[in-house]
Amino acid sequence: MTRDEAEAILTRAGELDDEAFPLFEAALACAAHDDPDRDEQPALDLARSAVERLKARMQSESPEEAIAEAMAGDLRLTGDLLTYDHPDNADVIAIAERRKGLPVALGVFYIHAAREVGLDVNGVDFPGHFLLRIETDEGPLALDPFSEGRVVLPSELSRRALRTGLMPDVAARLDQLMAPISDRAVLIRLQNNIFARAQQSRDWARAERSALRRALLDPTDHHPWLDVAAAREGQGALAGALQALSRAQTLDGGATIAARAARERVRLRLN
Incomplete structure (x- = not known):
């Protein structure tokens, strides 16, 4: 898959309603967009194997x-504890080869397989740590793809929420903290992870690519274009940064003060 082909897939995905959003296809396109000189087949094979193994397991085991x-167990997918910030941990093609990664990237495989066999599984934007929510006959359960898909008990969820700095009354509202998010939001969270790590390491080219993918996945949001502009400015591409800032202002109806200020700063640097 070329970078242009990946952008075309992400553009089409961005135009779809949340109910029709193609999570795995879009995640694969994101990985190819970041580094197109790779074979996507390992990720496709892993996704297919996940469906087959889960379907077989469902014959004799509970959904969770x-x-x-x-x-x-079967596919050896787990969290990367030793090199958590490694760029490959946010890439579904690399994960297919390494069998470890970030919770949200692992979650893409979980959600894809679960949906294919008829399970109701969604991502959860839990404070500080991405989780999955699976609907069962006994009610919803939290699963942690980073910790081998194990069930996270309500008491532990509250403790985790408290450790992020939430007030006790907020941390106790598990119905709100465990609210499912859209597949689009899952993939955007993954791109946010990539952007933050690339920005920290001053890999501005990779930061720009991840911000651009967010812009394609949610074409109504002006925020990704601010990040595109920052990444381009970091590379010295001031004209491109100015274009991105103009795009942000257009999407936000010209109301973005930060974008206007940044645009003026970049414009002055061009003179």
Whole structure:
């Protein structure tokens, strides 16, 4: 898949409603867009194997047991504890080869496989740590793809929320903290992770690519264009940064004070 082909897939995905958003296809396009000189087949093979293994496990195990055993037990998918900030941890093609990564990137495989066998699984934008929510006959359960898909008990969820700095009354509202998010939001969270790490390491080219993918995935949001502009400015591409800032202002109806200020700063540098 070329970078242009990946952008075309992401553009089409961005135009779809949340209900029709193609999570795995878009995640694969994101990985190819970041580095197109790779074979996507390992990721496709892993996704297919995940569906097959989960379907077999569902014959004799509960949904929450089946998904954990299929993904972590059979396919060896787990969180990368030792090199958490490694760029490959946010890339579904690399994960297919390494079998470890960030919770949100691992979650893409979990969600894809679960949906293919008829399970109701969604991402959760839990404070400080991405989780999955699976609907069962006994009610919703939280699963942690970073910890081999294990069930996270409500008491532990509250403790995790408290550790992020939330007030006790907020941390106790698990119905709100465990609210499912859209597949589009899952993939945008993954791109945010990539941008933050690239920005920290001053890899401005990679930061620009991740911000551009966010802009394609949610074409109504002006915020990704601010990040595109910052990444381009970091590379010295001031004319491109100015274009991105203008795009941000257009999407926000010209109301973005930060974009106007940044645009003026970049414009002065061009003179």
